[in-house]
Amino acid sequence: MATASTCPYCGVGCGVLIQSQQASEARENRAASENREVSETSITVQGDPDHPANFGRLCVKGSALGQSLSQQERLLQPVVDGAPQSWPVATQAVATRLQQTIARHGPQSVAMYLSGQLLTEDYYVANKLMKGFIGSPHVDTNSRLCMASTVAGHKRAFGADVVPGCYDDIEQARLFVLVGANMAWNHPVLFQRIQAVLKQQPKSRLVVIDPRHQASCEEADLHLAIRPGTDVMLFNGLLCYLAEQQQLDMTYLQAHCDGLAATLSSARLDAVKPEWVARVCDLPLADVLRFYQWFANENRSLTLYSQGVNQAVDGTDKVNAILNVHLATGRIGKPGAGPLSLTGQPNAMGGREVGGLANQLASHIDYSVPEQIAAVGAFWQAPALVTQPGYKAVELFQAVQRGDIKAIWIIGTNPVVSMPDADAVRQALLQCPLVIASDIYHSSDTVQLADIQLPAAGWSEKDGTVTNSERRISRQRAVLKAPGQAKADWQILSEVAAAMGFARDFSYQQPADIFAEHAALSAWCNGAEHMNSSPEREENSPEQIESSSERAQCQRRAFDISGLQGLSAEAYQALLPVQWPVNREYPAGCARLFADGRFFTANGRAQLLPVRQVALPSFVQEANHPWLLNSGRIRDQWHSMTRTGQIPQLMQQKAEPFVCLHPDDAALLSIKAADLVQLNNAQGRMLARAELTAAQRRGELFVPMHWTAQYSSHGRCDVLFVARVDPLSGQPALKLSQVAVRPLRSRWQALLLCRQPLTKQQHQQLAGHYFARQPLAHAQCYQLADVPDTELLWADSWLAQLGLKASLYSYQSDSGEVRAAGFDGDALQWLLLWSAQKPKADLAWLDQQFATDVVAEQRPQLLQACAADNRDTDNSAVICSCFQVREARICQAIEAGQQCLDSLGQKLRCGTNCGSCIPELTALLRQHSRLAVAS
Numbered sequence: 001m002a003t004a005s006t007c008p009y010c011g012v013g014c015g016v017l018i019q020s021q022q023a024s025e026a027r028e029n030r031a032a033s034e035n036r037e038v039s040e041t042s043i044t045v046q047g048d049p050d051h052p053a054n055f056g057r058l059c060v061k062g063s064a065l066g067q068s069l070s071q072q073e074r075l076l077q078p079v080v081d082g083a084p085q086s087w088p089v090a091t092q093a094v095a096t097r098l099q100q101t102i103a104r105h106g107p108q109s110v111a112m113y114l115s116g117q118l119l120t121e122d123y124y125v126a127n128k129l130m131k132g133f134i135g136s137p138h139v140d141t142n143s144r145l146c147m148a149s150t151v152a153g154h155k156r157a158f159g160a161d162v163v164p165g166c167y168d169d170i171e172q173a174r175l176f177v178l179v180g181a182n183m184a185w186n187h188p189v190l191f192q193r194i195q196a197v198l199k200q201q202p203k204s205r206l207v208v209i210d211p212r213h214q215a216s217c218e219e220a221d222l223h224l225a226i227r228p229g230t231d232v233m234l235f236n237g238l239l240c241y242l243a244e245q246q247q248l249d250m251t252y253l254q255a256h257c258d259g260l261a262a263t264l265s266s267a268r269l270d271a272v273k274p275e276w277v278a279r280v281c282d283l284p285l286a287d288v289l290r291f292y293q294w295f296a297n298e299n300r301s302l303t304l305y306s307q308g309v310n311q312a313v314d315g316t317d318k319v320n321a322i323l324n325v326h327l328a329t330g331r332i333g334k335p336g337a338g339p340l341s342l343t344g345q346p347n348a349m350g351g352r353e354v355g356g357l358a359n360q361l362a363s364h365i366d367y368s369v370p371e372q373i374a375a376v377g378a379f380w381q382a383p384a385l386v387t388q389p390g391y392k393a394v395e396l397f398q399a400v401q402r403g404d405i406k407a408i409w410i411i412g413t414n415p416v417v418s419m420p421d422a423d424a425v426r427q428a429l430l431q432c433p434l435v436i437a438s439d440i441y442h443s444s445d446t447v448q449l450a451d452i453q454l455p456a457a458g459w460s461e462k463d464g465t466v467t468n469s470e471r472r473i474s475r476q477r478a479v480l481k482a483p484g485q486a487k488a489d490w491q492i493l494s495e496v497a498a499a500m501g502f503a504r505d506f507s508y509q510q511p512a513d514i515f516a517e518h519a520a521l522s523a524w525c526n527g528a529e530h531m532n533s534s535p536e537r538e539e540n541s542p543e544q545i546e547s548s549s550e551r552a553q554c555q556r557r558a559f560d561i562s563g564l565q566g567l568s569a570e571a572y573q574a575l576l577p578v579q580w581p582v583n584r585e586y587p588a589g590c591a592r593l594f595a596d597g598r599f600f601t602a603n604g605r606a607q608l609l610p611v612r613q614v615a616l617p618s619f620v621q622e623a624n625h626p627w628l629l630n631s632g633r634i635r636d637q638w639h640s641m642t643r644t645g646q647i648p649q650l651m652q653q654k655a656e657p658f659v660c661l662h663p664d665d666a667a668l669l670s671i672k673a674a675d676l677v678q679l680n681n682a683q684g685r686m687l688a689r690a691e692l693t694a695a696q697r698r699g700e701l702f703v704p705m706h707w708t709a710q711y712s713s714h715g716r717c718d719v720l721f722v723a724r725v726d727p728l729s730g731q732p733a734l735k736l737s738q739v740a741v742r743p744l745r746s747r748w749q750a751l752l753l754c755r756q757p758l759t760k761q762q763h764q765q766l767a768g769h770y771f772a773r774q775p776l777a778h779a780q781c782y783q784l785a786d787v788p789d790t791e792l793l794w795a796d797s798w799l800a801q802l803g804l805k806a807s808l809y810s811y812q813s814d815s816g817e818v819r820a821a822g823f824d825g826d827a828l829q830w831l832l833l834w835s836a837q838k839p840k841a842d843l844a845w846l847d848q849q850f851a852t853d854v855v856a857e858q859r860p861q862l863l864q865a866c867a868a869d870n871r872d873t874d875n876s877a878v879i880c881s882c883f884q885v886r887e888a889r890i891c892q893a894i895e896a897g898q899q900c901l902d903s904l905g906q907k908l909r910c911g912t913n914c915g916s917c918i919p920e921l922t923a924l925l926r927q928h929s930r931l932a933v934a935s
């Protein structure tokens with residue numbers, strides 16, 4: 001029978017059904033006898049037709065989950081100071097070293113850095129241990145990089161961190177406004193719901209606000225290619241326009257909101273006329289007016305926004321500029337109307353709920369109300385409850401760098417890749433006296449720096465809950481045994497807590513125990529109604545909040561899952577997806593909040609916030625680094641690629657780090673398509689392949705956020721982003737930096753395919769040169785290039801340094817081209833193509849040669865890098881990852897008469913599985929029809 005669980009990637013939170021074939025005992029024994037510690041398992045994953053987030057759909061990443069269980073780079077055993085250890089030794093080492101640090105430097109010298117990938121139960125235990133028992137407030141999470149500005153914006157406007165609406169609003173809405181969100185790639189299943197509405201409802205419209213013509217624009221009725229950083233101006237302009245057109249909902253405003261007059265006056269200082277908005281935002285006036293008219297005329301307007309809004313120095317103001325127009329029109333808490341923030345990670349919301357952010361204590365309680373702080377202390381019976389916020393992510397790693405933090409425990413995340421000024425973060429960790437990392441992989445850039453490495457169970461191996469972007473709590477369920485000695489994070493944390501002397505308070509036997517406590521805390525001291533009910537944990541009832549006068553002061557909090565506090569282990573096991581709050585008022589959960597116009601501010605009224613457009617970036621004045629740099633996700637990869645990078649199918653869309661730039665800019669810089677390009681600024685350097693595209697605005701560049709040192713020598717884009725943050729939310733500005741760009745004039749480029757990944761020692765031999773690794777089905781493919789400021793190495797000496805002995809070798813003296821291969825018997829071990837330009841090869845064919853014997857007479861063909869009957873190597877982009885259909889084949893099919901999605905699908909199957917490539921297919925069809933018209 002299939003097990004219902006949830007996808008571990010984005011915040012859509014799709015339900016999946018998992019069928020597992022755990023290895024038979026005999027196969028496990030065989031693995032053990034071959035000294036393989038890993039059990040052989042396989043799973044198949046399908047969309048869950050009953051899950052309300054996706055109704056059976058999955059995107060390309062979710063569809064490939066069954067291939068994500070490679071155990072190759074798994075951390076299987078605890079490692080202390082480089083030596084494998086048993087769990088008792090490692091647990092004691094963590095406990096003792098943390099205690100020694102606390103004894104010498106105080107509890108505030110200890111920190112934790114968590115992840116939106118963790119389950120709520122893991123998060124809860126980590127937060128409780130640090131903020132209640134160790135006594136350090138310095139717990140933050142990578143959700144700080146993702147949604148912190150939305151949290152701050154929600155709290156300012158609504159009095160609580162609440163997403164008002166739900167996914168069902170998509171089917172009800174008729175105007176979709178996407179701001180800084182490439183939903184087609186990053187929230188594909190929700191985008192497919194929008195596409196369906198656009199198709200079925202002829203009067204529905206999609207507006208995309210984004211500096212780039214990204215994939216979502218293919219479906220848009222209007223794309224506003226806004227000047228980066230001017231969103232506040234655009235939405236302030238909209239508010240002014242709505243006021244001018246008398247389209248504000250004065251009845252709603254009078255009944256439920258404060259702050260209109262001040263907000264409007266402030267907006268008018270920015271954006272009194274659309275003409276001025278158009279000029280500042282660098283948009284055609286007609287387009288600005290069209291957007292404003294559409295918004296004014298459509299009550300069922302849904303504004304969906306994501307990192308393009310949040311990751312900015314004024315991210316919180318951008319959020320409030322959006323919330324202002326929804327409040328001012330009363331379009332909130334109503335079917336098809338509202339702001340809907342799209343979380344990037346599967347459990348960013350769950351982390352917010354338990355207090356994973358350094359400026360929240362627990363259960364949506366922050367540090368501003370002493371009675372509530374005391375209540376948490378009492379509930380936990382905490383000996384060392386913190387009362388002040390801790391360091392937010394950027395401050396946290398700066399504190400590590402200063403030496404204020406002496407011990408940091410990083411769980412399930414990769415800050416050496418994902419933080420701004422990433423090289424400084426790496427340096428900070430290198431000099432930190434104690435770095436502990438819990439992770440599923442040993443190879444991550446961060447885990448490699450840890451003094452103590454703890455093997456964690458991963459998706460499909462552990463149980464718990466996650467909360468998606470619409471407040472829906474869903475179960476993730478274990479279907480496989482964790483490999484080696486890996487354990488669930490909550491268990492690792494609880495055992496360390498016990499070793500530190502807190503066994504009684506961390507005696508959880510299963511995730512259900514933790515969830516029950518978390519649910520009970522959400523009810524604890526949560527409004528008068530709940531204060532009158534008796535607390536679940538009678539024996540822990542705190543004396544200090546027993547007096548009814550203190551109880552009466554407890555404010556009502558939005559996050560309330562009191563209806564789940566009595567859940568038995570069986571009921572927890574069977575828990576169906578449900579949207580919080582779940583309490584007496586909403587026993588079956590609640591889809592939309594604020595329908596009654598009541599908010600969680602002190603007076604129950606929503607707050608419109610006066611926000612001003614910040615001064616435009618002074619980048620243009622920065623002569624040395626005049627190019628604006630933006631970063632973001634791509635369709636087929638997830639975060640720092642630890643899981644998706646191992647899946648050959650997902651490495652086809654983009655195999656190397658790349659930089660998008662406008663063709664006219666490229667011409668100015670003498671950069672051609674696929675050239676290697678250097679981007680640099682005072683902080684760091686990145687090397688990437690050039691992609692020329694009119695989707696970029698002139699003067700602006702885009703790079704992917706995913707590549708790590710495991711996959712590329714110079715692909716970490718975050719080394720180029722300055723650690724500038726929004727002062728309110730602490731969220732770093734990862735959408736805007738400034739760099740210099742130039743082509744990299746390599747003296748040679750090469751393609752190396754090897755049966756096994758290069759070893760650490762071989763990697764060291766590459767030092768300084770460019771590489772990008774792409775796992776194929778049977779081999780590893782390395783794109784290599786010389787970096788001019790490093791020592792010049794020719795093919796022979798380079799092969800010798802890597803310890804590769806050629807069985808086949810050819811050298812062309814006129815071109816200097818070298819082709820070589822190594823064999824073990826008839827089994828191909830490696831193949832090298834070396835020339836002045838990037839070598840061309842039929843990678844799929846070459847990969848196949850690693851899966852079969854290559855006898856002597858077949859070998860010369862290898863050096864041609866393609867089959868004898870196929871000289872026409874198709875290196876065009878893979879558009880459909882599910883069926884590996886490349887752009888060139890699609891274009892041929894279009895030219896041959898397949899001129900719609902359906903006929904392309906029938907002919908090539910592209911777009912017929914997950915549908916994630918449909919925007920790209922649509923773009924190719926459009927491009928072709930434009931060319932046809934032009935000719």
Ligand code: SF4
Pocket residue numbers: 007008009010011012013014054057058059060061062063186187188189190
């Ligand atoms: Fe997973 Fe894709 Fe669904 Fe996101 S949209 S949860 S990545 S299947």
